[in-house]
């Protein structure tokens with residue numbers, strides 16, 4: 172059967188990343204486009220420079236036309252995710268009755284932490300990692316323990332073992348918050364790595380919460396394994412959302428999913444948490460998982476091409492920057508330590524996503540390119556920048572060209 176036409180206008184260029192001009196993007200009012208003055212190319216926060224996927228736009232227009240703007244209800248979101256998981260990841264263990272809709276992924280993580288840990292308990296994270304992991308865990312009154320990734324940017328079993336042991340020693344009900352795929356490195360954890368996590372977590376008595384927001388964004392060459400599909404993960408949780416892959420962060424909704432031995436815990440989620448998700452968010456996310464697959468395939472092709480373009484651009488303009496080719500996400504983790512830029516940190520602590528220091532500050536000041544500053548991702552982040560390549564090849568090319576010129580100017584200045 173022919174798949175549905177991804178674009179209503181049937182235009183030849185179907186790459187969602189080439190559909191909007193810089194002038195059109197600058198009309199947006201989201202944080203990506205309004206945090207910095209208009210001469211800055213924003214390649215920092217994880218928003219995509221794409222129009223809405225047509226099935227998502229259609230579902231939203233239908234809801235608006237109907238005045239269907241009340242409260243969210245029902246299991247449509249969960250069922251759409253379950254079908255998507257079976258189709259894309261070959262996972263048939265998903266149970267809609269073991270899920271609950273939450274306002275967004277980070278609120279979902281906090282609410283699950285409240286179910287399975289107590290104030291003061293330890294939460295292990297693999298640094299460098301998405302800065303709000305630090306901020307939200309601290310805000311929820313839990314303490315972060317880091318298990319740094321290895322030099323290959325993959326989870327390090329020895330570091331995990333040590334962190335789990337420390338977590339166990341300092342708290343009664345510790346947890347491990349895993350980022351799968353991993354932001355900022357784009358590492359897609361393999362099944363054997365996840366099985367090793369499950370074994371270690373079981374040995375040390377940690378509950379695992381898997382943030383799978385980037386799961387639909389696994390690029391050619393890698394395969395996504397849902398943590399809950401792994402043997403030994405039956406008492407774990409996952410958080411799933413359409414917000415990164417279909418650029419729906421402003422339409423608040425996400426899904427908390429419990430493994431079979433965590434379902435009773437999820438049942439204790441207070442009813443009021445379910446008042447947080449936006450009904451239009453649920454409508455949009457459901458449409459994305461249900462009918463947004465063909466559009467997602469076009470996006471992944473565009474991201475794969477950008478991933479290769481970025482390699483070429485860096486080799487040409489910034490040869491001393493090391494690029495670890497991401498397996499998933501639209502985020503590139505660039506090692507700028509050889510640029511010799513002072514990496515002193517303004518406040519010393521991770522977690523504040525908008526803090527800018529070191530190479531990111533130099534690129535902002537001299538290239539007028541906004542990147543995420545590595546130091547806010549925790550141990551292992553200083554001297555790195557995170558670049559969001561979910562944009563047009565034209566903008567990507569202009570940004571890296573400017574970054575190259577900035578390094579030259581920085582070197583000649585002294």
Ligand SMILES: Cc1ncc(COP(=O)(O)O)c(C=O)c1O
Nearest residue numbers: 217275276277301354384414420
């Ligand atoms: C790993 C990860 N988790 C969570 C989020 C935020 O998700 P939400 O807006 O649903 O809380 C992001 C956003 O970039 C992310 O990269």
